[in-house]
Amino acid sequence: MDCLLVIFGGTGDLAHRKLYPAVYNLFLSEQLSQHFAVVSVGRRDKTDEEFRQDAVEAIKKFSRPNSGTDEDLNAVVSRFYYYKLDISDSYGYVGLKEYLSRLDDRYGTQGNRLYYLAVAPEHFKTIVQHLKSAGMVLNDGLSWQRLIIEKPFGSDLSSAIALNNVITSVFSERHVYRIDHYLGKEMLQNIMAIRFANALFEPLWNNKYIDHVQIISSETVGVENRGPYYEKAGALRDMIQNHMLQLLMLTAMEPPAQLDTESIRDEKVKVLKSLSEMTPAKVRRDVVRGQYGGGYIDGKPVVGYREESRVSPFSNTETFVAMKVEIENFRWGGVPFYLLTGKRLPEKFTEIVIQFISLPEVLYFKELKGLKPNTLLIRIQPREGVELYFNAKKPGVKNEIIQVGMDFCQNCAVDAVSPDAYERLLLDAMKGDSALFTRWDEVEYAWRFVDNIAKVWAEEEPDFPNYPAGTWGPPAAKELIERDGRKWRMMG
Ligand code: BG6
Numbered sequence: 140m141d142c143l144l145v146i147f148g149g150t151g152d153l154a155h156r157k158l159y160p161a162v163y164n165l166f167l168s169e170q171l172s173q174h175f176a177v178v179s180v181g182r183r184d185k186t187d188e189e190f191r192q193d194a195v196e197a198i199k200k201f202s203r204p205n206s207g208t209d210e211d212l213n214a215v216v217s218r219f220y221y222y223k224l225d226i227s228d229s230y231g232y233v234g235l236k237e238y239l240s241r242l243d244d245r246y247g248t249q250g251n252r253l254y255y256l257a258v259a260p261e262h263f264k265t266i267v268q269h270l271k272s273a274g275m276v277l278n279d280g281l282s283w284q285r286l287i288i289e290k291p292f293g294s295d296l297s298s299a300i301a302l303n304n305v306i307t308s309v310f311s312e313r314h315v316y317r318i319d320h321y322l323g324k325e326m327l328q329n330i331m332a333i334r335f336a337n338a339l340f341e342p343l344w345n346n347k348y349i350d351h352v353q354i355i356s357s358e359t360v361g362v363e364n365r366g367p368y369y370e371k372a373g374a375l376r377d378m379i380q381n382h383m384l385q386l387l388m389l390t391a392m393e394p395p396a397q398l399d400t401e402s403i404r405d406e407k408v409k410v411l412k413s414l415s416e417m418t419p420a421k422v423r424r425d426v427v428r429g430q431y432g433g434g435y436i437d438g439k440p441v442v443g444y445r446e447e448s449r450v451s452p453f454s455n456t457e458t459f460v461a462m463k464v465e466i467e468n469f470r471w472g473g474v475p476f477y478l479l480t481g482k483r484l485p486e487k488f489t490e491i492v493i494q495f496i497s498l499p500e501v502l503y504f505k506e507l508k509g510l511k512p513n514t515l516l517i518r519i520q521p522r523e524g525v526e527l528y529f530n531a532k533k534p535g536v537k538n539e540i541i542q543v544g545m546d547f548c549q550n551c552a553v554d555a556v557s558p559d560a561y562e563r564l565l566l567d568a569m570k571g572d573s574a575l576f577t578r579w580d581e582v583e584y585a586w587r588f589v590d591n592i593a594k595v596w597a598e599e600e601p602d603f604p605n606y607p608a609g610t611w612g613p614p615a616a617k618e619l620i621e622r623d624g625r626k627w628r629m630m631g
Contacts, residue, residue, distance in 0.1 A: 140569045141174035142283075143239055143248050147226065147266055148257035149179025149190075153289065155197035157320075158257065159219075161561035163198045166215040167207045168558075170566055174247040176218040178239065182225055190221035203556055218246075226258070226266055232273035239275075250282030253568055259368075260291055264305045271309040278314060287316040287568055290381055291372060292577075295593065296586035303579055316568045317577040321382040323560025325549070326519040328575070330389040330491070331403075333517065333525060340515070341394075343495065345470045350512060352476045353492040353620075353628055354386045356519075357484040359436050361608070362458065366449030373456040375428070375596075378480040380589045381577070384411065386519075387476060388581070390491055391466055400574040404581065411584035415465040417591035426592055427615040428601060429459030431483040434608030441483065441608045455601055458482045461616035462592075463623075477620050479627065483608035489519035492628045503530070503540055511542045516628070523557060524548035 144162070146154050165171050179190055194216050222238055224231045243250055254270065256263055267286070270276050276284045286306065293299025306315055321327055334340055343349070356378060362369045369377065388407040395402035417426070432443035445452050459481030466476065495513040498504050516526040526546045533539040550557050567575055605613040611630060620627055 140172040141246075141248050142172075142251035142253050142569060143176050143178055143242055143246070144253045144255060144565070144569075145178045145180060145239065146255045146257055147180045147262070148259075149177075149221070150181040150183055150185070150193070151257055153257045154179065155193070156201045157559065157561040158255070158565070159194045159197050160202035161559055161565050163202055163212070163215050164206060164558065164562050165566055167211060172569075174249075176220065176242055176246045176248065178220045178222055178242065180222050180224050180226075180235065182223065184223060185221045187219070187221050191216040191219050194219050203559075226262055226269070229269055229272060232269045232275065236273050236275050250277070250284075252282075252284040253287060253565075254284065255287045257289055260293075260302075263288065263302060267306055267309050276309055278311070283314070283571070284310070285314045285316055285568060285571070286310045287318060287564075289318050291376060292317055292582050293586065294371060294376060296583065296590050299582055299586050303582070307579075312579060313573065315576075315579075316564075316573055317579075317582065318564060319381045319385055319577050320560045320564065321385050321519075322575040322577070323562075323564040324519060325557040326517065326523045327385070327389060328563075329523075329549075330386075330517060335394050346472055346474045348495055349474055350494045350496045351474055351623075351625060352390060352494070354383060354390065354476065354478045354490075355492070355628070356383060356386075356480040356489040357486055357629075358480075358482050359484060359487045361431070361441060361483050362444060362447050362450060364448065366447055370450060370454060370456050374458055374460045374480055374482070375589055375592060379460055379462075379478065380585050383478050383480055384585045384588070385577075386489075386491060387464070387478065390493075391471060391476070393470070400572065403574060404578045408578070408580050408584060409468075410466060411581065411588065413466045413468045413471075414588055415467050417588060417595075419595045422592050422595040425464070425619065426460065426462040427613060427619050428457035428596065429461075429481065429606045429613040429616065430454070430456065430601070430603035431458050431481075431606055431608045432604030434483065434610065436483060436485075436609050443604050443608065444483075445604065455603060457596075457601070457603075459484075459606065459612045459616070461612060461619055463619060475623065477625075477627070479612070479616060481606075481612050484611055485609055486629070487521065490628070491517040491519070493517070494625075506538075507540055510540060514628075518548075522548060523550045 146158060148154060162177060195212055198212060222235055224235055256266060278284055293302050334344060388410045391410045392406040395406045430444050434441060444450060444458050445454050461479040464476045464478065493515040497512045504510055510530060514528040518524050524547045526544050528542050528544045530540050531543045533541045564575060
């Protein structure tokens with residue numbers, strides 16, 4: 140855990156919104172080593188004092204409410220340093236190396252480094268290669284150097300392979316920590332526990348008892364100020380390739396042989412390998428894309444995607460994707476998984492809906508047509524918890540059946556605040572635990588799946604915009620599930 144956290148892009152948005160508040164909260168919960176300091180690397184002129192002032196403001200703005208005192212804040216930022224570097228200047232790295240060694244002496248960090256790439260992806264290669272030539276990556280048994288890398292990891296399979304080749308020529312796979320911040324969310328870590336620690340669920344977790352699964356990640360925000368990035372990514376690369384497929388893997392994986400990192404990742408990747416191929420015909424039938432037009436969010440007018448700043452007025456980038464996927468293995472054969480994600484939808488939430496089968500039409504199911512099947516709802520955010528819906532008799536003389544729910548909410552109590560995903564992820568990277576990071580083959584198979592869809596879309600002109608902001612996406616998304624006789628949970 141003793142190390143210097145060296146953040147390339149330390150003056151950027153991610154560092155301010157997520158990384159500095161995460162370091163601060165780790166400090167408050169006494170999880171940081173005494174032998175620890177942060178170095179922000181950026182191209183602007185800045186003194187340590189100016190940087191510390193920025194960090195204090197960021198922490199005050201983005202950290203959890205009511206956390207810590209001014210004294211705590213000063214104590215943590217007294218370990219924050221700023222280093223000016225032009226990342227393409229190889230001599231600059233020699234200076235950085237010496238600077239970090241001096242901090243090693245001061246903090247007793249022994250040459251251990253967590254290099255965090257919070258910069259645009261086009262800079263990943265340059266930085267990694269310069270770190271190598273400056274002799275800043277040793278992993279010689281005396282000290283460790285790890286690389287944390289933000290998404291997007293490439294923009295398709297071939298660019299991801301090229302990037303991976305560069306990275307792994309410098310860092311071995313076990314020293315590479317590819318972030319998917321969803322994996323740091325409390326409830327994602329809970330999915331495995333809910334499944335594998337309950338006799339109530341695990342025996343039923345298959346095509347004999349489950350009718351279908353819905354995985355939904357809905358956002359009210361638009362593209363915000365990220366036009367240039369999002370124009371190239373779109374919802375398919377921005378959400379499906381990573382977060383949504385992670386949710387799918389955790390929901391559908393087989394129990395791992397052990398609870399260790401590699402056993403878990405082995406099982407997750409098998410899910411991706413078992414996904415039925417997205418042929419052009421399947422893409423046209425089972426995948427829907429959308430782009431928001433102007434509309435209303437919380438009663439306030441918002442512009443359409445094409446009117447957002449730094450977005451082309453003719454953009455064909457999708458801000459919404461819904462799809463039906465099938466997993467071709469014995470557990471899941473015949474069970475559709477419906478995925479839906481989009482921006483400028485009516486509500487912000489992420490959830491997994493496990494819909495159990497309807498019982499045969501006998502007894503209550505015969506008498507009371509339309510009786511609802513059991514549902515398990517795993518709420519990822521903002522509310523975190525599990526709800527189970529089942530049928531029971533309505534009190535009274537009539538033989539009426541109603542659906543009742545049992546509800547476990549893990550962040551509803553006033554003082555129950557779950558740590559931010561980045562806290563957990565930073566801490567794990569310091570400890571050298573990569574279970575909550577993405578292994579290369581997960582990235583690879585996710586791109587294989589997504590590329591097939593992107594290829595078909597690239598050949599066809601979409602009719603955008605096709606949903607007003609503040610609605611649940613284009614009508615085709617509703618039809619996608621309704622033609623199978625089912626409904627999206629939020630529309631049911
Ligand atoms: C990011 C995407 O990875 O995840 C964003 O780039 C998206 O476009 C965000 O808004 C959603 O994360 P969360 O934690 O708010 O669900």
